[in-house]
Amino acid sequence: MRTRSGRGASRGRELSGTEQPSAERYGTRRTVNGRWLVLGKDGRLTAYARTDEGLLRWTEARPGGPAWAGPDFFPVPHLTHLSVVQGADTYVHFLGRRAVGGKGVPPVTDIVHAIQYQTGRPVTEWRSLGNPHADPEKAPRLGVPAVAVSASGRVHVFVRNAGGGVMLRREAPGGKWERWHDLRGSGVHDGLAALAHTSGRVELLAGAERNAMWWRQHEPDGELRREPNMPVRMAPGTASVIETGPGRATYYWTDPEAGGIVAHRLGGWLVPLGGAPAAEPVTVLRAVLDGYDCTVLAHRDVAGQVMLAACGTENEQSGVWWSQTGEYSETAPALAVDALGRVVLAVLGRDGSLRVARQSGEPGLSMTPSVPV
Numbered sequence: 351m352r353t354r355s356g357r358g359a360s361r362g363r364e365l366s367g368t369e370q371p372s373a374e375r376y377g378t379r380r381t382v383n384g385r386w387l388v389l390g391k392d393g394r395l396t397a398y399a400r401t402d403e404g405l406l407r408w409t410e411a412r413p414g415g416p417a418w419a420g421p422d423f424f425p426v427p428h429l430t431h432l433s434v435v436q437g438a439d440t441y442v443h444f445l446g447r448r449a450v451g452g453k454g455v456p457p458v459t460d461i462v463h464a465i466q467y468q469t470g471r472p473v474t475e476w477r478s479l480g481n482p483h484a485d486p487e488k489a490p491r492l493g494v495p496a497v498a499v500s501a502s503g504r505v506h507v508f509v510r511n512a513g514g515g516v517m518l519r520r521e522a523p524g525g526k527w528e529r530w531h532d533l534r535g536s537g538v539h540d541g542l543a544a545l546a547h548t549s550g551r552v553e554l555l556a557g558a559e560r561n562a563m564w565w566r567q568h569e570p571d572g573e574l575r576r577e578p579n580m581p582v583r584m585a586p587g588t589a590s591v592i593e594t595g596p597g598r599a600t601y602y603w604t605d606p607e608a609g610g611i612v613a614h615r616l617g618g619w620l621v622p623l624g625g626a627p628a629a630e631p632v633t634v635l636r637a638v639l640d641g642y643d644c645t646v647l648a649h650r651d652v653a654g655q656v657m658l659a660a661c662g663t664e665n666e667q668s669g670v671w672w673s674q675t676g677e678y679s680e681t682a683p684a685l686a687v688d689a690l691g692r693v694v695l696a697v698l699g700r701d702g703s704l705r706v707a708r709q710s711g712e713p714g715l716s717m718t719p720s721v722p723v
Contacts, residue, residue: 380399380400380401380402380432380681381400381630381681381682382398382399382400382432382433382434382681383431383432383433383434383494383496383631384433384434384435384496384497385434385435385436385684385686386398386399386434386684386696387684387685387686387694387696388434388436388440388442388686389440389686389687389688389689390440390468390469391440391468391469392413392468392469393413393414393688393689394409394410394411394412394413394469394470394689395409395410395415395686395688395689395694396408396409396410396442396466396469396470397684397696397704397706397723398434399421399681399698399704400429400432403425403426403427404423404424404425404426404427404429405423405424405426405432405444405473406420406421406422406423406424407420407421407422407423407424407473408420408421408422408704408723409422409469409470410688413688413689413690414688414689414690414692415688415706415708416708416721418704418706418723419470420723421704424473426446426462426464426476428448428449428450428451429446429447429448429462430446430447430448430449431446431447431494431495432444432445432446432447433445433446433494433495433496433497435497435498435499436499437499437500437503437505437546438499438501438503438546438548439503441465441466441467441499441503442465442466443463443464443465443497443499443505444463444464444465444466444473444476445461445462445463445495445497445505445507446461446462446463446464446476446495447459447460447461447462447492447493447494447495447509448460448461448462448478449490455486456486456487456489456490457490458489459481459489459490459492460478460479460480460481461478461479461480461481461492461495461507461509461519462476462477462478462479463476463477463478463479463505463507464476464477479507479519479527480530482509482511482517482519482530482532483511483512488511488512488513489512491511491512492509492510492511492512493509493510493511493538493540493542494509494510494540494541494542495507495508495509496508496509496542496543496544496554497544498544498545498546498552498554499546500546500550500551500552500570500571501546501547501548501549501550501570502523502550502570502571503521504520504521504522504523504571505520505521506518506520506521506544506546506552507519507520508533508542508544508554509542510538510539510540510542510556511532513536514535514536514537514538514558515532515533515534515535515536515538516532516533516534516535516538516542516554516556516563516565517530517531517532517533518530518531518533518574519531523571533554533565533574533576534576535556535558535563535576536558537558537559537560538556538557538558538563539556539557539558539559539584539586539587540586540587541557541584541586541587541588541589541631542554542555542556542589543555543556543589543590543591543601543603543631544591545591545592545593545599547593547597547599548593548596549570549596549597550570550571551566551567551568551569551570551572551597552566552567552574553565553566553567553574553591553599554566554574555580555589555591555601557583557584557585557586557589557603559583560583561579561580561581561582561583562579562580562582562583562584563576563579563580564576564577564578564579564580565577580614582614582620583605583606583607584603584604584605584606585603585604585605585606585629586629587629587630587631588603588604588627588629588630588631588632589601589602589603589631590602590603590631590632590633590634591634592634592635592636592645593636594615594636594645594663594664595663595664598615598616598664599615599616600613600614600615600634600645600664600666601613601614601615602614602623602631602632602634602647603631603632604627604629604632605620605622608622609626610622610623610624610625610626610627611623611624611625611627611632611647611649613666615664621666621667623647623659623666623670624670624672625649625651625657625659625672626651626652627649627650627651627652627657628649628650628651628652628654628682630649630650630682631682632647632648632649633647633648633649633682633683633684633685634646634647634685635647635685635686635687635693636663637687637693638691639660639693639714639715640713640714642662643662643663644660644661644662644663644715645660645661645662645663645664645666646658646659646660646685646693646715647659647660647661647670648675648683648685648695649682649683650679650682650683653678654678654679654680654700655674655675655676655677655678656675656677656678656679656683656695656697657672657673657674657675658672658673658675658695658715658717659671659672659673660714660715675695675707675717676719677695677697677705677707677720678697678699678700679697679698679699680698680699680700680702681697681698683695683696683697684696684697688708692708692709693708693709693715693717694706694707694708694709695707695708695717695720697720699722703722703723704722704723705720705721705722705723706720706721706723707719707720707721
């Protein structure tokens with residue numbers, strides 16, 4: 351069983367004001383997949399970044415800010431990718447792809463998992479989930495993990511295998527891990543989009559060369575079943591997803607021909623949203639704006655500037671207008687709602703520092719200038 355105390359945890363090390371991390375010291379900031387700005391049960395926000403040597407974490411000093419503590423540094427060597435997801439219980443899960451190289455031999459590649467149970471608390475030790483490939487020639491071709499946590503707290507890890515299909519490993523009800531399960535598929539690109547609905551059901555979208563493949567559970571914590579392919583094309587690595595209604599998911603990705611973002615719900619048409627995004631997923635958040643249920647979207651353009659837009663949830667067809675924020679980020683931006691109900695935008699600046707902008711008191715989605723943390 352998983353323990354909440356975090357025994358065997360990595361406590362990290364808080365850096366003093368004269369010992370602030372730098373790109374030179376800890377390596378260039380790297381993209382963290384998933385939602386890297388999260389709201390804890392105590393109302394405090396936490397932001398995460400990955401460096402060449404490990405994980406950085408900033409934590410709000412009190413709900414609603416503006417002061418932050420950190421960064422705390424957690425050494426995690428040899429990670430090539432890191433995905434972050436928060437479960438309904440507010441636990442934050444980290445799924446990494448690790449590759450330990452050797453001269454003249456293929457790198458030893460596996461998937462590793464760690465948890466943060468509470469805001470500001472230690473991160474558990476990193477445990478290996480292994481690799482579905484026993485063949486040392488195939489193992490290094492394992493893809494980037496995507497993760498979803500069901501309402502019961504069971505972690506579902508999806509990854510592209512060496513043959514272009516999708517593999518699943520998930521927790522059993524007692525907390526142990528089931529074996530790797532082959533979901534099949536073919537020609538799958540990295541950039542899987544996984545979602546856990548509030549009902550507990552999990553679904554997954556995977557883009558391929560000519561179409562997209564889709565799996566879903568028909569009951570909470572049930573088996574994932576392959577559904578008919580979607581006749582759509584997605585730019586590799588650009589898909590994201592959010593629940594926009596009871597049991598309904600809206601997917602977003604970049605059209606490889608037009609170059610703009612599109613929105614799609616099962617049974618509906620593709621809705622063009624425009625924009626000229628970088629080759630990464632658009633960041634999506636549901637928030638209440640002026641009393642209305644809205645979807646907030648953010649992405650980097652090809653120059654690295656962060657663009658922001660909002661629309662009524664499931665009403666993208668009425669039009670989406672992108673606004674320049676004046677912020678530049680070295681990685682995909684993050685969005686969250688803070689303890690006071692304000693939309694918060696987080697970016698990693700060109701100097702590697704975390705910068706945070708919050709929704710102002712003006713109507714609509716008006717943001718204050720960002721401040722360094």
